[in-house]
Each structure stands twice: as C-alpha cells, then as structure tokens.
Amino acid sequence: MSGFSLADLARIISSKRGAEAAQSYTKTLFEAGTPRIAKKFGEEAVESVIAAMQGDRRALTSEAADVLYHLLVLLEDAGVTLDDVLAELERRTSQSGLAEKASRGESK
Numbered sequence: 105m106s107g108f109s110l111a112d113l114a115r116i117i118s119s120k121r122g123a124e125a126a127q128s129y130t131k132t133l134f135e136a137g138t139p140r141i142a143k144k145f146g147e148e149a150v151e152s153v154i155a156a157m158q159g160d161r162r163a164l165t166s167e168a169a170d171v172l173y174h175l176l177v178l179l180e181d182a183g184v185t186l187d188d189v190l191a192e193l194e195r196r197t198s199q200s201g202l203a204e205k206a207s208r209g210e211s212k
C-alpha cells in the first residue's frame with residue numbers, strides 16, 4: 105500500500121495558496137471562491153454516486169479521488185483542518201453510529 109496520506113495531500117493543497125493561478129488548478133479554485141469550490145465538491149460527489157449505482161469500480165475510484173481532493177480544498181478554504189475532522193471522527197469512535205443516531209432522536 106502507498107504511504108501517501110490525506111495529510112500529505114492537505115499539505116500540498118495548503119501550499120498552493122501562494123501559487124500562480126496559471127500554474128495551479130488548486131489556486132484557481134481558491135481564487136474562484138467558496139461557492140465554486142462547494143459546487144465542484146457537490147458535482148464530484150454526485151458523479152461518485154452515479155459510478156457506485158452503476159457498479160463501476162474503476163470510475164468510483166477516480167470519482168472518490170476527486171471527492172477527497174475537492175473536500176480537502178473546501179476545508180482549506182474554510183479554515184478547517186484535516187486534524188479537526190479526524191478529531192471529530194475519533195470522538196465518534198466511542199459509540200456506534202446507531203447509538204449516536206438514537207441519542208439524536210432523544211434530544212428532539
């Protein structure tokens with residue numbers, strides 16, 4: 105398995121803030137702004153859904169990569185770190201998703 109991690113990609117994305125837009129797709133997204141980044145993330149998510157529904161594993165692999173890349177750009181743009189998200193996921197490991205869902209229902 106590759107030693108490449110989402111943290112590595114997040115660092116690359118963050119480093120592109122200082123890049124020239126003509127040299128960097130990531131920088132073109134930062135310059136286009138939050139609505140454009142969010143739209144791209146949404147499009148890639150929908151394309152992943154379509155690939156999954158079609159049972160196309162190769163397309164799903166590619167679209168999932170697009171989703172993760174655009175999510176990391178969205179987080180960087182919003183000032184949310186990957187560590188923030190991982191800490192939230194780690195916090196959730198203390199209970200099952202079903203227990204968490206049930207506790208949400210009780211608080212309503």
Ligand SMILES: N=c1c2ncn([C@@H]3O[C@H](COP(=O)(O)OP(=O)(O)OP(=O)(O)O)[C@@H](O)[C@H]3O)c2ncn1[C@@H]1O[C@H](COP(=O)(O)O)[C@@H](O)[C@H]1O
Pocket residue numbers: 116117120127128129130131144169170173
């Ligand atoms: N992982 C990615 C990555 N995944 C997807 N993409 C780009 O995301 C876009 C996906 O959008 P679409 O499929 O809709 O293609 P498109 O029509 O070209 O996109 P738009 O014109 O609509 O924006 C493509 O342009 C892809 O090249 C990525 N661009 C960059 N990275 C990583 O970011 C690094 C820095 O890239 P630059 O910022 O370009 O230097 C790269 O070395 C990679 O590691």
